[in-house]
Amino acid sequence: MKPASRLSLLKPSPIRAITDGTPPGAIPLGLGEPTWALPEPARLALLRPAGPCGYVPHVGLPDLRKAVATFHGATVDEVLITTGSQGALFSLFQAWVEPGTKVLVPDPGFVAYPALARMAGAVPVTYPLSPDHFRLDAEALLQVLEATPDASAVLLNLPSNPTGGGGDLAALRRVAAACEARGLLLISDEVYRDLHFGVRPPGLRDVTDCGVVVSSVSKGWGAPGLRVGWAIGDPAWLTPARVVHGYAVTGTATPAQWAALALIEHSDAILAEARAAILERWEALATALNRELGQTVTPPDGTFYHFMPLPTEAHADPLAFALRLRDEAGVVAIPGLAFGEGGRGHLRLSFAATPEQLQEGIKRLAPYWKPRP
Ligand SMILES: Cc1ncc(COP(=O)(O)O)c(C=O)c1O
Incomplete structure (x- = not known):
């Protein structure tokens, strides 16, 4: 075999x-x-009274989409519910990354990014983080981007696994403008954004709604085992990813979406x-x-x-x-x-x-x- x-x-x-x-x-x-x-709201939501446990729409439970949209200041059609943020990343890569192209990923960065790029037939190209605190360094990223004419996507992770470094608004603006000018898919993985010490660090949607933000209930809401995540962005980016996610898993488990809804409703x-x-x-x-x-x-x-x-x-x-x-x-x-x-x-x-x-x-x-x- x-x-x-x-x-x-x-x-x-x-x-x-x-x-x-x-x-x-x-x-x-x-x-x-x-x-x-x-957290208790999720535990209670899992003890649902008698009734069916059916499929929900491929894009996610309508109330959960609404709650996620409100949390991110987005519209409901800008939300795709996925199996963890990993499901969002996989589906976006499969939908948008053309085989033979390059995907820019941070170094050091989350181990799944280069693997997801390779599974999509692409080549991961790394960009460095700032030498002081491993934060987003727009200049360094843009240099790599300029030297990569065949890039199809750029990945940000703010704050970063493994370094904990974030990025400032000016850096985000520069990267977003460069990706938009080239029509590249810019994905900002913000699964750790609400686990901060003091001020909430900036996210991509603070500077543009042209890219796609991915996140999940796995870190801040303390529920990695539920496997509920999402992608937020223009439906033009999300619709092809929904097709991939639908064929891969049909949808995220319905009880997990009930529990995720309860968590988001009690976000504060x-x-x-x-x-x-x-x-x-x-x-x-x-x-x-x-x-x-x-x-x-x-x-x-x-x-x-x-x-x-x-x-x-x-x-x-x-x-x-x-x-x-x-x-x-x-x-x-x-x-x-x-x-x-x-x-x-x-x-x-x-x-x-x-x-x-x-x-x-x-x-x-x-x-x-x-x-x-
Ligand atoms: C940076 C980052 N992104 C995405 C994920 C995937 O998380 P999940 O699929 O549980 O949302 C992880 C998990 O450790 C992570 O560290």
């Missing part, structure tokens, strides 16, 4: 190499998901609680880093990721270093190199873990950052 040749373009994720084989008792700082309970309280949860965890992490390693750290623009500089001697083989942390220290964390060459000098720590796990995890990691006698 031989799988289709397009599969040969997909490399196994180094994240799996770290998380598979996690020893018992290891502190999980690798997870990219909330660890707190599914749920998102505020999620922010309080990550702030408490961030403070535990920052205190532990200061106590154990003397480091003073500032919170990311958003997300629950801390992109921690690695000791210089770990740069040559960050995967081996992360495996030592896992097997000797009992801490699971993801080497930045898993997200691209630009992440080589860093380790992604997820602080979605409990404050106690964070304190214990940093205590265990500390000896590996201290110069050896």
